[in-house]
Amino acid sequence: MKRRLFVASSLSALGLAGCGQVKTSLTNGPFRNVLLSTEKLNDAVIGTHGLAREYKDSDVDRDFRVNGLDTPSDATYTSLAHGDFHDYRLVVDGQVDRPQKLSLAELRAAGDRTQITRHDCVEGWSAIGKWRGVPLATVIAMAQPKPAARYCVFYCFDTDESGQNYYESLDLHQAAHPQTVLALDLNDKPLDLRHGAPVRMKIPTQLGYKSAKWVRRIELVADFKPIFGGTGGYWEDQGYEWYAGI
């Protein structure tokens, strides 16, 4: 009886382990390219249309959930933070006719949009925040993109344990969406350090990982393949979709 039980349980353990291996090899085998193809289909069918819902003041989460990489702790960022970001300059360069170096005052003067929108994390949770800042389209227009420019890449201050910088990218159609903003305020106060001070992206038509925090530079490029892992973003380099509309 005991032996039988042992045989049965080791068989089922073998079966489960084997099943796990099948699942892993199916995920990483030749079928992977088929799985990855869905992303282009979703981008083509769903794309970026319409406006994300905007909420009332009373819907706002006063303690907006913090997620993502740790608040940057390197010397450059820390000294900027100590000076209340007085010396911060947002660099806009790459395939542009007029590269920019914008102070926070200049950014605030360039445009003003307030939106109370829902932030949908790829993990599944949602939170609502009141974001105020400059539409990205305004800032890109100031730099006058060259015809070759197709994407804008956001470089951030934060890094992971291996030293890899966070970065993200949008195509110029997504960048032109009126609710794609460079946020400077959250819930009527300048962004605090944990929420991406002094400047972060807010893109309510895509999942949260697109809304990069601690942005220091925007580069306009013809292609993002030469940059870091080549898939257009920090989480994209780890297997997540570049088109994060779904």
Place this chain on the structure above:
Amino acid sequence: MTADAHAGALPSDSSRAQGRHVYRHGVAARTAHWTWTLAILVLVMSGLQIFNAAPYLDASDKSNPAKRVLAFDAQNTAGGPVGYTIVFGHRIVTTHLLGYTDDGMGSESLRAFPAWLTLPGPQDLADGRRWHLFFAWVLFVAWAAYLISAALRGTLRELVMRPDDFRKLWPMPLYYLRLRKEPPPHGTYNPLQKLTYNVIVFVFFPLLILTGLTLSPAVDAAVPWLTALFGGRQFARLWHFVLMVLLLGYFATHLALVLTTGFWNNMRSMITGWFVLGKHDGVGP
């Protein structure tokens, strides 16, 4: 399809000849059946993988712990780690089964659903999403293709409920429970089968696809009323999960009936199309 299969709206004596071989399921229906089976298996397993990344469900638009319906959690206790399933605030210990489970890498950890139930096995939200979003398309295309093909070939008539079927509905459970000797006269599908398949094909599949789509921020922006219809984004996530559980309930019942009503005959008819009529079986609508 044999000539007899179109013998008319009501089964005649000739269409109910016991032991006669009939070509019951066409290529389109059989392909749809097995494609749906595979797609649902992958969608459930990858869906549980995605669920594990935020193992709670709220009846609200944004996440709101005050409106939490279901959650999974694990805690360290003096007697070792304990896994919990929390239903409407009530804690149930479900260690090893739910909450604190197999992580697919040789040990256990805080994980709502165990690795053997998820796709991929170990925690991997990115690949879980890749599987889920691809097979969502497979299910949608197989569903639409089946409906179009069945409508064009006229076989949809066998499936769709008619007013007459509702009247014949109540004797079916009695027959299954052996409180009634014979089922009411019927065609290819008995009235209860028809109702069940109608609910799956015309209610569950569309609702599963629509609640899934409303989890997409881009779909929300394009079709905001759809999310509102389900009570908001987190509520849509809850509906999506509940529909999945109900679909699994259907699957269990379906499997039990396939096993108990002539397993080999049922399997053959869904593989080759050929079915041997039983005492009470009919053909046609």
